[in-house]
Every structure is written in C-alpha cells, then in structure tokens.
Amino acid sequence: MTSPIFRTDVPEDYRAGFACFVGRPNAGKSTLTNALVGTKVAITSSKPQTTRHTIRGIVHRQSHQLVLVDTPGLHRPRTLLGERLNELVMATLAEVDAIGFCLPADEKIGPGDRFIAQKLAGIARTPVVGIVTKTDRVSRERVAEALLAAQELMDFAALVPVSAVAEEQVDVLEGVLAEQMPLSPPLYPEGELTDEPEQRMVAELVREAALEGVRDELPHSLAVVVEEMLPREDRPADRPLWDVRVNVFVERPSQKAIIIGRGGSRLREIGSQARTGIEALLGTPVYLDLHVKVAKDWQRDPKQLGRLGF
C-alpha cells in the first residue's frame, strides 16, 4: 500500500504489516481499533454501520508495527451501496496479513456471523484471529461459552477474549496479531497515526454528530461531503481560524427536516458537537458551515454514489 521506509536501526526480527477487523455491525471493531491505536481515529457510534470508509490506525512499537485497516461491516447487501461496501471489504481482506473476526461476548453467534465466516473461509491465504469482544459486559462463564461457540464457527489461527472498554487483553491481542505479521521493517514512520485525509475524518465527525439520537433508518440515508477547508485570510498568526464547509446529503425532504430540527435546533447541536471534534482534530478553531441537501435515492444511483465518494 505504501512503500516501506528502509531503516538500518530496526531489529532483524521486526514484524510489520496490515491487519483488519471484521464482524457484524456493532461488534466493536472501531472501539477495538481506537483501544489499540490509543487515539480516536475510527469513528464509533451506537448505531450500526457507521464505518463507511477504510480508516487506518498505526500501532508502532519497538518490535512490531501493526497497520490497522478498519473496514465497514460485511453484511448481506440490500442496496447498491451495500454491494459496493462488500466489494471494498473483500478487496481489503485479500490484501491484509491478518484478519481479526470480532464476535461480541454478549450476543449469540447468528446468521450474520456465519455469513462472514463463510466469506473468510474463501480467503485461504490470510490467517484469521477470532476475537471475543466486550467481555466486560458478561460473566466469566459466558466468556468461556462464547470462546467455545467461536471455536465451532471456523478454524482460527488464535482465539482471544478482549474488552476494549475495560482495556483487558488488548495487549495480548496486539501480540497475537503482531505474530501474524511478516518480517519487515516498519511500513510507516513513527508518529503517523493515520493516512486518512483530514477531510475524510472531518466528514466522519459530522456524520457521527448527525447520527446521534436519530431513528434507525436514517444512518443509511446520510452522506457527508466536505466541500472546502481553508485557513481564513487576514487572521493574526497566533489566532488562526479555519473555514470548513460541509454538505450533509439525505434522500428525502422528510429526513432533511429531521436533521434540521425545529427552528434549526438539531442542526445547531450537530454543528457544535462536530465542531468540537474538528477543532481537536485540526488543533485550531474552526468556523463550521453546515448545509443539508436532498439527493434523491443516492444509495441506488451509481452517478450520485461516485459524486459522494463511494
């Protein structure tokens, strides 16, 4: 994906490579990525299917480097967008050095998990590590049961129970994933946490804010595009301000009304929450200009999908 930086001071047994997490919606993939990377890179939300884009976080250590590729959930496609997402996931899976299959400890294995297991079985080259997530939510007995159930599901290179929230076993999982990486010098320089363009992360922050507390069907109908991100001219050097112009696309006028809220109240809340995140990300105050637009049936229209960056 990126050309290696050849260093002479790394140990001979240094390992580096790509890993990604799969699992049904809400399995805990984004939270786990954040726990490993230690910074909020991937966007989490209590609503399923929020991770649309491939966002990488990098775990850089003395002995290994893990480049985490956070993919959208692999699920049965219902729309053209769903199909595109699955294609994207399969393409990513074929390229990585290890796959972490997340299975939440607080839920039984279901058809969604079997669907993913069957897909993964088709990628023979890549080792799959089974990860029983959210172990803090259940008893030790239930964790043991979940591990046994996972073992029945498919052949794993290793099986690790973990809690990203309670930070239990995160280091163990990191070690197990590192073992699966090929011998290689680091692929990215130290300190580089993500190679996602900032604009994409800004778009994700707005998307996350817009999804807070809305009805379940809305997430699929939202796309966010950053139109412009510029430092404002005529500002003193010690008091910079960035202008960030963002469009939120929905499919129907009724959805536009939900996002905007009574007298624009929801949109103001979305703007203020997103701005806090964007300011933290960019390290500068921003003026956020948010617009809500209707793009009819964008999920089914290839031309619109292209324009919206899918």
Ligand SMILES: Nc1nc2c(ncn2[C@@H]2O[C@H](COP(=O)(O)OP(=O)(O)OP(=O)(O)O)[C@@H](O)[C@H]2O)c(=O)[nH]1
């Ligand atoms: N208690 C507990 N909750 C967790 C843990 N990991 C994730 N969660 C919660 O589970 C929900 C889903 O987590 P995400 O990390 O967004 O899940 P995801 O698999 O990335 O979800 P999608 O983007 O929808 O595919 C969030 O509300 C998290 O806070 C954990 O270790 N313990």
